[in-house]
Amino acid sequence: MDLQVNYKLSDDLKTSKEVIERLTSDNISAKLDNYLNKYKKEDSTWEIKVSVEKNKKWLFNWTISASLDWDSYRSEREDFKNLDDLINHLFDHIKEQLSDKK
Numbered sequence: 001m002d003l004q005v006n007y008k009l010s011d012d013l014k015t016s017k018e019v020i021e022r023l024t025s026d027n028i029s030a031k032l033d034n035y036l037n038k039y040k041k042e043d044s045t046w047e048i049k050v051s052v053e054k055n056k057k058w059l060f061n062w063t064i065s066a067s068l069d070w071d072s073y074r075s076e077r078e079d080f081k082n083l084d085d086l087i088n089h090l091f092d093h094i095k096e097q098l099s100d101k102k
Contacts, residue, residue: 003028003036003046010053016083023084024050027091035098036068044069055079064090073097 005024009017028036028048036046051063060083063076075093080086 002044003048005048005050008049008051012054013052019083020050020052020087023087024048024091027087031091031095032098035095035101052083060086062086062090064094066094071101 005021005028007017007020007024009020013020045067046069047067049063049065053061055061055078057079059079059081061076061078062080063074065072065074073094075090075097077086077090080089
């Protein structure tokens with residue numbers, strides 16, 4: 001099993017990269033661990049793409065997409081004020097999508 005997390009951050013968020021990476025890692029291990037176990041195989045490849053930018057209103061636009069073997073999941077939000085809440089919120093949406101998967 002190989003998990004790759006790729007980040008695409010706007011230039012004005014480069015100073016927040018460590019925080020974004022930590023929050024992403026915490027959410028993956030706390031919220032997604034049990035759901036990811038059903039994809040656990042030796043040759044499985046997982047990719048999570050995280051894209052964050054500030055818009056003209058100085059609010060956050062955020063997208064998370066996850067490719068787990070042959071399944072894809074995506075969640076996005078615009079005009080979010082608090083970065084921490086946004087990250088947690090979007091991982092909740094990915095978790096819900098994974099839980100709906102039979």
